[in-house]
Amino acid sequence: MQRSKGVNIKNLVKIYTGTTNGEFKAVDNISVDIKAGEFVTLLGPSGCGKTTTLRMVAGFEIPSSGEIYLGGDMINNLPPDKRDTAMVFQSYALFPHYNIYDNIAYGLKLKKMDKSVIKEKVNNIIDLVGLRGMENRYPNQLSGGQQQRVALARALVMEPGVLLFDEPLSNLDAKLRVYMRTEIRKIQKKVGITAIYVTHDQSEAMSLSDRIIIMNKGIIEQVGTPKEVYYTPQSEFVADFIGTANFLEATIKEVKGGKAILDLGGTIIDIKYNGDKGAGDRCKLVLRPEAIQIAKEGMLSSKVSLSTFMGSYQDYVVEVMGQEIKIQDNNPQGRETFKEGEEVKISFSALNVHII
Ligand code: ATP
Numbered sequence: 001m002q003r004s005k006g007v008n009i010k011n012l013v014k015i016y017t018g019t020t021n022g023e024f025k026a027v028d029n030i031s032v033d034i035k036a037g038e039f040v041t042l043l044g045p046s047g048c049g050k051t052t053t054l055r056m057v058a059g060f061e062i063p064s065s066g067e068i069y070l071g072g073d074m075i076n077n078l079p080p081d082k083r084d085t086a087m088v089f090q091s092y093a094l095f096p097h098y099n100i101y102d103n104i105a106y107g108l109k110l111k112k113m114d115k116s117v118i119k120e121k122v123n124n125i126i127d128l129v130g131l132r133g134m135e136n137r138y139p140n141q142l143s144g145g146q147q148q149r150v151a152l153a154r155a156l157v158m159e160p161g162v163l164l165f166d167e168p169l170s171n172l173d174a175k176l177r178v179y180m181r182t183e184i185r186k187i188q189k190k191v192g193i194t195a196i197y198v199t200h201d202q203s204e205a206m207s208l209s210d211r212i213i214i215m216n217k218g219i220i221e222q223v224g225t226p227k228e229v230y231y232t233p234q235s236e237f238v239a240d241f242i243g244t245a246n247f248l249e250a251t252i253k254e255v256k257g258g259k260a261i262l263d264l265g266g267t268i269i270d271i272k273y274n275g276d277k278g279a280g281d282r283c284k285l286v287l288r289p290e291a292i293q294i295a296k297e298g299m300l301s302s303k304v305s306l307s308t309f310m311g312s313y314q315d316y317v318v319e320v321m322g323q324e325i326k327i328q329d330n331n332p333q334g335r336e337t338f339k340e341g342e343e344v345k346i347s348f349s350a351l352n353v354h355i356i
Helices: 050-058 100-110 115-128 144-156 174-191 202-208 226-231 236-241
Strands: 007-019 022-034 039-043 065-070 085-088 162-166 194-199 211-216 219-224 246-256 259-264 267-272 282-287 293-295 300-309 313-320 323-330 343-347 353-355
Touching: 007 050, 022 050, 022 065, 022 211, 022 219, 039 050, 039 174, 039 202, 050 065, 050 085, 050 162, 050 194, 085 144, 100 115, 100 144, 115 144, 115 174, 144 174, 174 202, 194 202, 202 226, 211 226, 211 236, 219 226, 219 236, 246 323, 259 282, 267 353, 293 323, 313 343
Parallel strands: 039 194, 039 211, 085 162, 162 194
Antiparallel strands: 007 022, 007 065, 211 219, 246 259, 246 282, 259 267, 282 353, 293 343, 300 313, 300 343, 313 323
C-alpha cells in the first residue's frame, strides 16, 4: 500500500541564534542514509539534538546548512505540508471537538479527496490500528494508548513517504509503552513504511529499530543495528548509553592478524581487533555484566563488594585491579553465590569483549 521513501541527510547543521549564550549548535554536521522501509531511531540523552534533527526532516525547523533528501529529491525548501512526511507527536495533537473518524479523515478532507475514497482509506486504517467501534467517540473518551493509535492512524492515512515519531509513547505508563511499541513495530512492518523515531529510551530503541542512530551533543556517535551498537560500541559513550557496560583498562602488547594481545594486570589474553591502536597503547575492554562469570577459579582475581539477590539473577559488584566491575549472574537457583568480602575469580570469553 505504501510508497515508502528513503531519507538522506547530508552535512546537516542547526545553529540556534539569540540564545542567552549567543549561538548554539544543536546539530553539528551530521550525515546518514536511511533506506526505504527502514525503521530508524534517533537515540540520545536530553539535548543531544535528536528532536531538532527530526523537526528539520519534517520542515518545522530550517537547517542552517546541509541538505535533506526524500526519495532522492532535496526537500530543504519545501514547507511541511509539501514534504510527503507525517509526524506522530508526543502530545497526540488530536482535535478535541472532532470524533475519531473525523480526526483521522481530516488531512484527506483538506486534500479534497472524494468522500467515498476517504471513507475507504479511513476504514482501512481504523482496522489496521485496532480502533474499530470507536469511530464516533471523542478523544476525551479514549485512553492514552487509544489516543496515540488515533494519532498514528491520522499520520498513516496520508500514506506519507516517511513517518516521523517524536517520543510518541512518553505520556503512557510503563506497561502500555511496552505494548504500544510492539504495536507500532507490527503496523510499520505490515505497511512497509519508512520510520524515523525519536526517543531517549534505549530499550524502546532496541526493540523497535532496524538501525539506531546514537547522538551526543549534536553529533552522531554511531549508527548500527541494535546488536552492533550493543556488542561493538565504538565509544565509551555508546557502550555506557546502551545497556550497562564495564570498562577494564589494559595495555596492548601486540596487534597482528586481526587480533590484539593484551596485558590485563599480568594476565595475557588475545581479542579480535581491527582498530588503529598498536603495541604499548592503553585501551579499554568493554564487558557486559551478563558476559562475566564469577567462581572460585577463573581468570582474574577479585573481591566481592556487593552481592544482591534480584530473583532472576544475582547482582554483583566486584573489585578487579582497583576497578569496579558489575556482574549479572543469571538464574542463580541451585548454584553457589558469593558474599561481600569473599575472594573470587572472574572470567569471560574473548568472544564477548570488545576493545575501544
Ligand atoms: P530532548 O530529549 O530533551 O527533547 P533532544 O535531543 O531532542 O532533547 P533538541 O530538542 O533537539 O534535543 O535540542 C538540542 C539542543 O538545542 C538543546 O540544548 C536545546 O536546548 C536547544 N534548542 C532546541 N530548540 C531551541 C530553540 N528554539 N532555541 C534555542 N535553542 C534550542
